Amino acid sequence: MSKSSVSSSVIKRLPRYYRFLGDLCRKGYTRISSRELSEKMGFTASQIRQDLNCFGGFGQQGYGYNVKELHKAIGDILGVNAENKLIMIGAGNLGSAIASHIDFRKKGFKLIGIFDSDPEKCGQEIAGVKVTDVAEIRRFCVANKPICAVLCIPKNSAQYVANSLVDLGVKAFWNFSHYDLKMEHESIIVENVHLGDSLMTLAYGLNNQ
Amino acid sequence: MSKSSVSSSVIKRLPRYYRFLGDLCRKGYTRISSRELSEKMGFTASQIRQDLNCFGGFGQQGYGYNVKELHKAIGDILGVNAENKLIMIGAGNLGSAIASHIDFRKKGFKLIGIFDSDPEKCGQEIAGVKVTDVAEIRRFCVANKPICAVLCIPKNSAQYVANSLVDLGVKAFWNFSHYDLKMEHESIIVENVHLGDSLMTLAYGLNNQ
DNA sequence: TAGATTGTTAATCGATTAACAATC
DNA sequence: TAGATTGTTAATCGATTAACAATC
Numbered sequence: 153m154s155k156s157s158v159s160s161s162v163i164k165r166l167p168r169y170y171r172f173l174g175d176l177c178r179k180g181y182t183r184i185s186s187r188e189l190s191e192k193m194g195f196t197a198s199q200i201r202q203d204l205n206c207f208g209g210f211g212q213q214g215y216g217y218n219v220k221e222l223h224k225a226i227g228d229i230l231g232v233n234a235e236n237k238l239i240m241i242g243a244g245n246l247g248s249a250i251a252s253h254i255d256f257r258k259k260g261f262k263l264i265g266i267f268d269s270d271p272e273k274c275g276q277e278i279a280g281v282k283v284t285d286v287a288e289i290r291r292f293c294v295a296n297k298p299i300c301a302v303l304c305i306p307k308n309s310a311q312y313v314a315n316s317l318v319d320l321g322v323k324a325f326w327n328f329s330h331y332d333l334k335m336e337h338e339s340i341i342v343e344n345v346h347l348g349d350s351l352m353t354l355a356y357g358l359n360n361q
Numbered sequence: 362m363s364k365s366s367v368s369s370s371v372i373k374r375l376p377r378y379y380r381f382l383g384d385l386c387r388k389g390y391t392r393i394s395s396r397e398l399s400e401k402m403g404f405t406a407s408q409i410r411q412d413l414n415c416f417g418g419f420g421q422q423g424y425g426y427n428v429k430e431l432h433k434a435i436g437d438i439l440g441v442n443a444e445n446k447l448i449m450i451g452a453g454n455l456g457s458a459i460a461s462h463i464d465f466r467k468k469g470f471k472l473i474g475i476f477d478s479d480p481e482k483c484g485q486e487i488a489g490v491k492v493t494d495v496a497e498i499r500r501f502c503v504a505n506k507p508i509c510a511v512l513c514i515p516k517n518s519a520q521y522v523a524n525s526l527v528d529l530g531v532k533a534f535w536n537f538s539h540y541d542l543k544m545e546h547e548s549i550i551v552e553n554v555h556l557g558d559s560l561m562t563l564a565y566g567l568n569n570q
Numbered sequence: 571t572a573g574a575t576t577g578t579t580a581a582t583c584g585a586t587t588a589a590c591a592a593t594c
Numbered sequence: 595t596a597g598a599t600t601g602t603t604a605a606t607c608g609a610t611t612a613a614c615a616a617t618c
Binding site for chain 3: 159161162196197198199202212213214215
């Protein structure tokens, strides 16, 4: 299945559907129409039906969607039940907060290692994972084959570290380093998170009415 | 000036331009053409010129753009030199990491207060700001008139807290609470950050080639 | 002046919305 | 069966790209 043909606009909405449907499940909804869902989510009903039909016909005419089934289906599309092995590089403020704050298992990942260059941090435990010296990364990757890395390191080392990790088999990066990673192989997946950019759009909003 | 007519696609690219131009300044560039910038940023030259001309003609035919001037101009459009007073609600893992990690002053904000309901945390200092009991928020807001709030609180209290803060004059929210805020007054600016959603798009990528 | 590169208009492309026949 | 609501095609809208005349 060439799901890669699905546009990124649609893909970025999937986690949102997943979240809302999870909430609806918990609230005891068993069925919902695209119109009802559109009112709750602020999308149009048309868009919801259009989006879902990129992946198959989950609804039933005259009835709507089964909330639980749809939630499960979207979870499967996203791959939230996978256990993609993930390591984190950089256990500073942000790194350790993310390690503790994100429920990796519920998002399709398993945190198997945290690395830092600061000897003070090595040996400490964060989110149940021991912090290891970065010097050990190569050995660790060869032995444990992580597929994804969270980068919480300064921007000047981000590209170098990412390149090294690609050579060690890492296929995806969740990058918090204030630097836009550019990867050679286009099969490498990168999600650059720029919290500062997000904040600046707020400044823009306040600055311009 | 009805800058509000500028599309959000453009606005979301502004911080990126700002970052790249800052880097170019530091690297000693004095001028740059839209073509050169397009190669560095991965946009098209056309888009760059189109984007910039939403705000005015910053370039010069036959020459290109003055890096320093353009950087300054975009900074002014974003309002990075403002000192929008900002408070943070919730000093847990994520809240305190963000307070320490983000350079608010460089983004147009000034962190003037941090609030938490945990008595353990009250009195502690984070990023040079003392953590205060949430019970004090009303008094604090009346006295100090913050215009923006960062929400690092559980999702079930997010909407209630946001509504209360609106009544106290807060105009903008940077919301990390795993819940999509819906505000009555459409003048209230909300930036919902969903780190989990961002991570799930990575899971999707790994799950689908 | 000639060359380069902008600002801007026009063309294209993609994403969103509307409409409706199919069908539960 | 009649009513509701989907899946899907067609229409609209907006954003991106291309082209080029203006001009430094």
